[in-house]
């Protein structure tokens with residue numbers, strides 16, 4: 653057996669995939685050939701390293717969650733009862749967060765498509781553009797005003813409440829709104845509601 657043959661058989665030997673006669677020949681060669689012996693040792697340690705690496709990847713440490721939870725201070729752990737639930741149901745928690753994120757982005761896409769809706773008892777003198785409602789200076793709007801998916805620019809008077817859902821409101825210095833001004837982000841409050849609901853009901857879940 654020459655060195656070339658020996659090297660070509662080394663992997664098979666490491667994999668225990670070599671006929672006994674060939675294995676003996678290879679071992680005999682390595683006994684008399686320091687270069688091949690050294691090469692084999694290098695191969696051996698590389699394979700061991702790779703094996704260990706693959707092995708760790710394939711079987712993730714089962715006490716990973718345990719160690720993460722231990723890293724959290726005791727006091728905080730007691731306060732956060734939902735952590736126990738998360739620990740018991742890691743897959744469900746990950747899935748729930750994933751669904752919430754997906755729904756959040758779906759909602760924002762859906763909102764981007766939506767047209768502005770303006771509701772009011774009396775809209776005379778109110779300028780309504782594609783995505784903007786303007787209450788001009790000097791105009792008086794009687795009653796409540798609700799705007800969905802748009803920008804409200806108030807320069808005049810509103811004798812009532814102004815509610816902006818999934819939009820923004822701009823009040824000029826000349827603006828006067830007798831009622832309350834509310835901005836509601838439906839998508840955000842919906843997601844927030846889902847999250848708080850999940851975690852407030854979580855500890856009682858079995």
Ligand SMILES: [Zn+2]
Pocket residue numbers: 654655656658681685687688
């Ligand atoms: Zn050799």
